[in-house]
Amino acid sequence: MTDQLAESREAGLQLPPLLLAMCLFAAISVLGVILRPALPIDETRYLTVAWEMRLSGDWLVPHLNGLTYSHKxxxxxxxxxxxxxxxxxSEIAARLVAPAFGLASIWATARLAQRLVPASPDIGGRTALVLAGSLGFSIFAGLTMFDALLTLAAVLGVTAxxxxxxxxxAAWLGFGAALALGALAKGPVILLHxxxxxxxxxxxxxxxxxxxxKGLALGLLTGLAIVALWLVPALIAGGPEYRHAVLWTQSAGRMVDSFAHQKPFWFFLALAPLLIWPWGWSPTAWRAVRLPGPxxxxxxxxxVIFSLISGKQAHYLLPMLPAVAVAFAPALADARLSMRLAAILPASLLLVFGAIMLGFGPQEWHAAAEPLAPMLLGSGLVLLALLLVWRGGPNAACASALIALSLSVLFLGRMSEIxxxxxxxxxxxPHEAAGIGLVSRSYAGEFGYAGRLLQPVQLFDRPQDGLDWLARCPARxxxxxxxxxxxxxxxxxVMTFRDQTYGLWLSPDPGKQQETEACR
Known part of the structure; x- marks a missing residue:
């Protein structure tokens, strides 16, 4: 016990590693929710689907812009x-749901590490620090998407x-329950993990x-039975198109010939260094890697499987990062990696302060500093990154989290304007009672929850179709x-959204037009 306390003081830690890791991730996630808007098109889409579920009271079949939503x-x-x-x-409350499962994943990963390496009593806390300090996890697990839930399901499944x-x-039954959790979170993709x-x-x-x-059959049947409690009624209520989309298009269709997010097979190989930064950038950390059990x-x-699948997104590998964290955790016990927090905290805080000033300060500050900002902050980030790579220890997770925060603030600080x-x-x-029209082929519910709309948006492929619809009724x-x-x-x-200028057209003077059947 005395040795452990001495080691913690030497490393500069003031909190138990697991608690510190969870506090770091919670702080980054909460600040991210407060400082930036819900990002289109994914976060805005999922908030709108949840909003339409609230409006309709239909908890069986999700809807988006009034149509069944089969994608998730x-x-x-x-x-x-x-x-x-x-x-x-509340938007803030809704956007904190997915990060809560990121926190749960950190805790579950620490517990799994302890089971895999029982001879090392501190392996769980170190694993939690590695996971919370990984750039990929700190960013993607804090977004309103499905991957934090899927990550927890993967960790619980392996633990079982x-x-x-x-x-x-009991183990195979628990495995089946984890399969069900993952399937209800993001679909059959949990099987690939x-x-x-x-x-x-x-x-x-x-x-x-x-x-x-025999055990796998029991687990698969258990998972299928749990999922069927929702899936069977939903397939009946959703209709033939919804059934086809859920059972085929959104699973096999994505793997064989993706209709979205097509990337080359080497995409994840090129992305991996960023996902596991800073741990994967240290030769010393690589020498300490251990791969116990599964x-x-x-x-x-x-x-390999996700590299071969047609559709690829960076966050698809999030459920694999807990395994990477367990593998790199022994590196934090290496004496050559020890470093006091005082050595990295000033530089990290300076980066965060500078990013806040540039991202949220007066426009004049931003304009004056803009020519120098990329060079100064870029140099600072590179220097601190090198420091972490070669000398980082348990406190590297702190600095890594601060870097992630500074990057988020710097690049997302002005994001509200875009x-x-x-x-x-x-x-x-205010016009939804009469009708809101949008000329777009790629509307994904960006305005549904954001405007608390109660009716679907009318979509048009051709501008003239939208203008003809506008002219039929007043107040549109x-x-x-x-x-x-x-x-x-x-x-x-005109208004700007997503780096695109939108024009707004209003219906002609009601006194100069006749109400038609389409208005009623």
Whole structure:
């Protein structure tokens, strides 16, 4: 005990490692929610789906802009609406739901590490610090998406499998429950994360192949039975198009020939250094890497399978990062990596302060410092990054988190002026009783929750169709990118959203038009 306390003082830690890791992630996530708007198109879309679930009271089949939404299962939307039952439709409360599962994933990963390396009593805390300090996890687990829930499901599933040699039946039932959690969070993709680990249990858990097959069948049936409690009623209520989309398009369709996010096979290989920064950039840390139990299969199979799948996004590998954290955790016990917090805190805080001044200070400050900002902050980040790579220890997680915060503030500080859907949505909202029109082929609900709209937005592929619809009734409003608008019809006003200038057209004077059947 005395040795552990001395080691903590030498490392500069004032909190238990697990608690420190969770506090770091919580701080970054909460500040991110407060400092930046919900990002289009993903976060705004999921908030709108949750909002329409609240409006309709239909918890079986999610909807987006009045149409069935088959792209994702409903768990995240359920959880947001449960929170809204207490808080009302608060954006901050809704956007903290997914990060809460990021916190749970840190705790579960620490627990898993302790099970895999029982001889090292501090491995759980060190693993938590590595995970919380990884750039990929600190960014993506704090967003309103499904990957933090999927990460928790993956960690819980692997944890259940570690019990197979001693409590086989309970372990496989727990594995099935984890499959159900992942499936309700993001669909069948949870199988790609957990099935290879389960199939390899004869190799790393020392059980027989027959026992594995029987146990896996029990786990799959358990997971399917839980998911069926939602899926069967939803497929019946959603109709044939929804059934086809859920059962085929959104699973096999994405893997074989992705209709979205197509990337080359080497995409994740190029991205990996950023996801595991700063730990993966240190030769000393690499020498300390250990791969106990299921980690080789978990990391290797996930990376290879997702590289072969057509659709790729950076956050798809988030459920693999807990395994990477366990692998790198022994590096934090290396004496050569020890460093006091005082050595890195001033530089980190200076970066954060500078980013806040540039991102949220008066416009004059931003304009004056803009020519120097990239050079000064870029140099500071590079120097601090090198310091972490070569001398980082347990406190490297602190500095890494501060760097992630400074980057977020620097690049997202002015994001409200570009990516905040609120101003345009609130301008459209007063017209929704008569009708809101939008000329767009890629509307993803950006204005639904942001404007607290109660009715769907009318979508048009061609500008002239939108203008004809506008002219039929009074009090309507039509938005379209200026680049698509006819030059002969100037808009009433213009607004900017996502680096695109939108024009707003209002219906002609009600006294000069006749109400038609379409208005009623």
């Amino acid at each position: 299962p409903p768990l995240l939307f359920w959880l947001i609406n449960l929170v809204w039952l207490v808080t009302g439709p 499998l570690t019990n197979v040699p001693t409590q086989a039946r 957990l099935l290879p680990v389960a199939l390899a249990t004869p190799l790393w858990a020392g059980i027989g192949t027959k026992q594995m097959i 980690l080789p299969v978990w990391i290797g199979a996930t990376f 990516y905040d859907a609120g101003p345009l949505a609130r301008r459209l909202a 409003i039509l938005a379209m990118p200026i680049a698509k608008a006819p030059q002969a019809m100037p808009p009433s006003e």
